[in-house]
Amino acid sequence: MSKEALFSVRSLVKEFPVQKNLIDLLLAGRKRSVVHAVDDISFDIYKGEVLGLAGESGSGKSTTGRLLLRLIEPTDGIIEYRGRNLTAISSREMETLRAKLQIVFQDPNSSLSPRMSIGRAIGHPLRIHRMGNSGQRKDRVLELMEKIGLTPADFLYRKYPHQVSGGQAQRIVLARALVTGPEFIVADEPIAMADVSVRALILELMKQLKGEFDLTYLFITHDLATAKYLCDRIAIMYLGRIVEIGSRDELFSRPHHPYTQALLEAVPVPDPVQRRTEEMVHGEIPSAINPPAGCHFHPRCPHAMPRCSEGRPPLTEIAPRHFSACVLDS
Amino acid sequence: MSETMQQTAEPVLEIRNLSIDYPISIGTVGAVEKVSFDLYKGEALGLVGESGCGKSTLGLSILKLVRPPGKITGGQILYKGRDIVSMRDRQILKLRGQNIAMAFQNPLTSLNPLFRIDRQFLETIHQHEPGINKSEALKLAEAILEELGIEPSRLYEYPHQLSGGMRQRIMLGLGLIMNPDIIVADEPTTSLDVIVEAGFIDLLNRLRGRYNLSILLITHNLGLVAEIADRVAVMYAGKIVEIGGADKIFHDPLHPYTYGLINCVPNIRLDQEELVTMPGNPPDLVNPPAGCRFSPRCPKVMDICRVQEPELKAPAAVQGTGQLSDQTSGAGSDTARRVTACWLYQVKGAE
Amino acid sequence: MSAEVKSSSERNIRARFSPAGILGKPFRGLILVSRKYGAEWWIMIAGALIVSFMIIVAVFPAVFAPYGPLDQEAGGQLMPPQPGYPFGTDNLHRDVLSRVIFGARTILGVAFAAAILSSAIGIPLGLLSGFVGGILDRILSLIMDSVYSFPGLILAIAFAAMLGPGVVNITLAVAVIYIPTYFRMVRGQTLSIREEVYVEAARAIGARRWVILLQYIFPNVIASVVVIFSINIADAILTEAALSYIGLGLPAGIPDWGMDLSMGKKFLPSGTWWMITFPGAAISLLALGFTMLGEGLAEILNPRLLER
Numbered sequence: 003m004s005k006e007a008l009f010s011v012r013s014l015v016k017e018f019p020v021q022k023n024l025i026d027l028l029l030a031g032r033k034r035s036v037v038h039a040v041d042d043i044s045f046d047i048y049k050g051e052v053l054g055l056a057g058e059s060g061s062g063k064s065t066t067g068r069l070l071l072r073l074i075e076p077t078d079g080i081i082e083y084r085g086r087n088l089t090a091i092s093s094r095e096m097e098t099l100r101a102k103l104q105i106v107f108q109d110p111n112s113s114l115s116p117r118m119s120i121g122r123a124i125g126h127p128l129r130i131h132r133m134g135n136s137g138q139r140k141d142r143v144l145e146l147m148e149k150i151g152l153t154p155a156d157f158l159y160r161k162y163p164h165q166v167s168g169g170q171a172q173r174i175v176l177a178r179a180l181v182t183g184p185e186f187i188v189a190d191e192p193i194a195m196a197d198v199s200v201r202a203l204i205l206e207l208m209k210q211l212k213g214e215f216d217l218t219y220l221f222i223t224h225d226l227a228t229a230k231y232l233c234d235r236i237a238i239m240y241l242g243r244i245v246e247i248g249s250r251d252e253l254f255s256r257p258h259h260p261y262t263q264a265l266l267e268a269v270p271v272p273d274p275v276q277r278r279t280e281e282m283v284h285g286e287i288p289s290a291i292n293p294p295a296g297c298h299f300h301p302r303c304p305h306a307m308p309r310c311s312e313g314r315p316p317l318t319e320i321a322p323r324h325f326s327a328c329v330l331d332s
Numbered sequence: 333m334s335e336t337m338q339q340t341a342e343p344v345l346e347i348r349n350l351s352i353d354y355p356i357s358i359g360t361v362g363a364v365e366k367v368s369f370d371l372y373k374g375e376a377l378g379l380v381g382e383s384g385c386g387k388s389t390l391g392l393s394i395l396k397l398v399r400p401p402g403k404i405t406g407g408q409i410l411y412k413g414r415d416i417v418s419m420r421d422r423q424i425l426k427l428r429g430q431n432i433a434m435a436f437q438n439p440l441t442s443l444n445p446l447f448r449i450d451r452q453f454l455e456t457i458h459q460h461e462p463g464i465n466k467s468e469a470l471k472l473a474e475a476i477l478e479e480l481g482i483e484p485s486r487l488y489e490y491p492h493q494l495s496g497g498m499r500q501r502i503m504l505g506l507g508l509i510m511n512p513d514i515i516v517a518d519e520p521t522t523s524l525d526v527i528v529e530a531g532f533i534d535l536l537n538r539l540r541g542r543y544n545l546s547i548l549l550i551t552h553n554l555g556l557v558a559e560i561a562d563r564v565a566v567m568y569a570g571k572i573v574e575i576g577g578a579d580k581i582f583h584d585p586l587h588p589y590t591y592g593l594i595n596c597v598p599n600i601r602l603d604q605e606e607l608v609t610m611p612g613n614p615p616d617l618v619n620p621p622a623g624c625r626f627s628p629r630c631p632k633v634m635d636i637c638r639v640q641e642p643e644l645k646a647p648a649a650v651q652g653t654g655q656l657s658d659q660t661s662g663a664g665s666d667t668a669r670r671v672t673a674c675w676l677y678q679v680k681g682a683e
Numbered sequence: 684m685s686a687e688v689k690s691s692s693e694r695n696i697r698a699r700f701s702p703a704g705i706l707g708k709p710f711r712g713l714i715l716v717s718r719k720y721g722a723e724w725w726i727m728i729a730g731a732l733i734v735s736f737m738i739i740v741a742v743f744p745a746v747f748a749p750y751g752p753l754d755q756e757a758g759g760q761l762m763p764p765q766p767g768y769p770f771g772t773d774n775l776h777r778d779v780l781s782r783v784i785f786g787a788r789t790i791l792g793v794a795f796a797a798a799i800l801s802s803a804i805g806i807p808l809g810l811l812s813g814f815v816g817g818i819l820d821r822i823l824s825l826i827m828d829s830v831y832s833f834p835g836l837i838l839a840i841a842f843a844a845m846l847g848p849g850v851v852n853i854t855l856a857v858a859v860i861y862i863p864t865y866f867r868m869v870r871g872q873t874l875s876i877r878e879e880v881y882v883e884a885a886r887a888i889g890a891r892r893w894v895i896l897l898q899y900i901f902p903n904v905i906a907s908v909v910v911i912f913s914i915n916i917a918d919a920i921l922t923e924a925a926l927s928y929i930g931l932g933l934p935a936g937i938p939d940w941g942m943d944l945s946m947g948k949k950f951l952p953s954g955t956w957w958m959i960t961f962p963g964a965a966i967s968l969l970a971l972g973f974t975m976l977g978e979g980l981a982e983i984l985n986p987r988l989l990e991r
Contacts, residue, residue: 043541058525073887100889112880117902127888127896167613174468178888197382198552202596224526231598231607254600268530270555270602274578276601277559282531286495 014079041242054233110171120158248324258326350407433507439499455622497528576670647677727979733972752785752938771957805865813873831863913977
């Protein structure tokens, strides 16, 4: 894992306007309501690493993944890829960059057009980026299919997505993401919809592909156990903000932010001997339209202090390369 | 609850050779095939398996909620000795909610969005106790909400005004209000965030202890099962492949499928180098393979596995090693004893 | 076949009556298939048979018709149905059967041409409107909704009157009233498919908007259009017949069922029932055939569409 930063994200913001009906408008006036999906976050992604972006629903992790690839336009902030500011380039230029920056979505079946054969679907990025002639493209697709375990490749080439299993569908999506030789892949909950045993297969496959193709991953997940297995560094997000970020070993052995601690406590362990003994943190994730003031987590935090509701706590380095947005002493 | 206690407890639910079929255009899917197990008073049994193994169908069949064209084609479901399969609709209606309750996966669609919460409770209560008057019924509802950790004022709200975790608790409450003996929970936490899910499991555990409830937890989430279950039954391709105490299942699984399942899941407390993977897919249930259904994928497959289906039995000698496993074949009951359907632990021709 | 299945081997036997088994045993297969699909399958088959029969007759009229449609020396005047003249003759000594047969070609030609024209305009506009949205969508929807809310026949009459007689003009008049149908269906489908993940995935691999529209959205929309097409033709048949009945249709030299209807009406009071009955029955039968084909297809395709 090198120190070269592939991505540099600074002060990234994304706000979604909220549709209001007539009553709300009359009562609340003309003030626009927004969902603060991503609320001023900054982080780096280093070449060759797997950075985990973990959080529950409403944390903004999926939105962040899409913002990084400009599938959604940021409201504010800078996204630098190899020194180039992605937010400033034209959409044409961005489209060319997509050969290098790819994404894998959560549900493989809905990521594939039901009317496009598997071979065509995988090969389509090659056509879009004008790589090779049709013969060379087909060869590349078949070769990739073999490598990724979609065999017999000739047979599956002509099949359609609904004719294969969920595990194979995810492989198809991975193959499509890899066919142009990218160096970076955003994996947005790639195993959430797969069966338990298939998850292991996909995780192992992703590990193998990373080594073979020298990839960098942004691994978005709600499951910390999976994050621990695959990721080198992990960022924990809560309600649009990064509350903690650090290496895997640091984070899991010395979690600092109370939310991180609660998350780690809550993850069910497949071992009856290690049942949870502590009482769980109460409450649920508040609304992203009107989040609590100051630190978003303070209403649920067992260590909350008066100053937690005043002003947003900054991400501070509490240990080498381990940052936490909590004012508690470590 | 320790295993020895269960041996003497009585079963509240006995499933005997249950089979459920779904006819489809190209044939008949044998969703559940000759499944047998017991559920004891006050215990939590985890029914685990992946999608398509038949666990949800099984859960639905307990209250005869299997949707046509699926139907129960054989076997018995004995609730306190009475066979549910042969019961008439009126009798089943009495059982539902009163003696056996069900909690489903997605509470938003399981609760009627048009009715306030109090009305949903009142409706349920009136269904089973028509004579009760409204204020008494409301008191019952408020009591159960307190139990669930929800303010009574929430009774006067609509489902969409509540959070996901709360809705799931309400659904549990609707199930519990008539003091049933059994709760069948089918993936009750899939739609919930991790922290809320943990709170829900704590709640289930607390209620189980307080009311001596039996819980049948149907899920693919092994972590959940480990948090709550006393015993675990593992299903694959419509059949039960192993049943045993939770400790044993997780630490010393017998059936190769169980072993694969337990070890393919990332464990947050461990430093895992590699996960066990099980290549291949579950079999076609319209034309299942001959012999053991797991044989095409089994890393320890033997010749006999492909030819003859093993029965669910207490394990005898571990094949080929001459060693006895720590559970010698004994009484036929499947209570504290382990049972597994695998030729590795059975001697062909014996008995 | 008993519904009680006791063992997996019995289930296997049942499973053998799969499509492969059906091919080898046609009648047994048909019965089993009908059990699976039920009434809608039979409706579709019946519709398909009627339609195919009519199309064959229309394409090879000389094979079936004993006389020419304009032959005014085919037989006596106003002869009732009898051997040699199964449908009788009309007031101009023309054989009614032959007129019906040749008339099929006319009406099918106009109906098909109108349907093709309607879809060729309505589908692309619907795709564009749904995909691009914004002001273009608003304007197009407004226009289409206005046309759609007009009673179809009245609009067709207005157009036919404006354009005058002639095959092309009739086709245009009939085509116009169905454009909104295609537009609305395609626009609706486009709007929902636009939100699908695979469209976002297509953007993620770098596809431009046209590529997404043509290769990802269009192929997924087209399936539901097939059904509309068949019902569209049924409607067009009725509209064309109505227009020529009123007299806004084709010139006298072209055999046409609607015209025959209006002519036959005059002779009805004197007891000449065959001039109007047979063309009328033909119109009804043909429209029914296409409707059954379309509706049956819709029922059969629906679960598959829902499956997706």
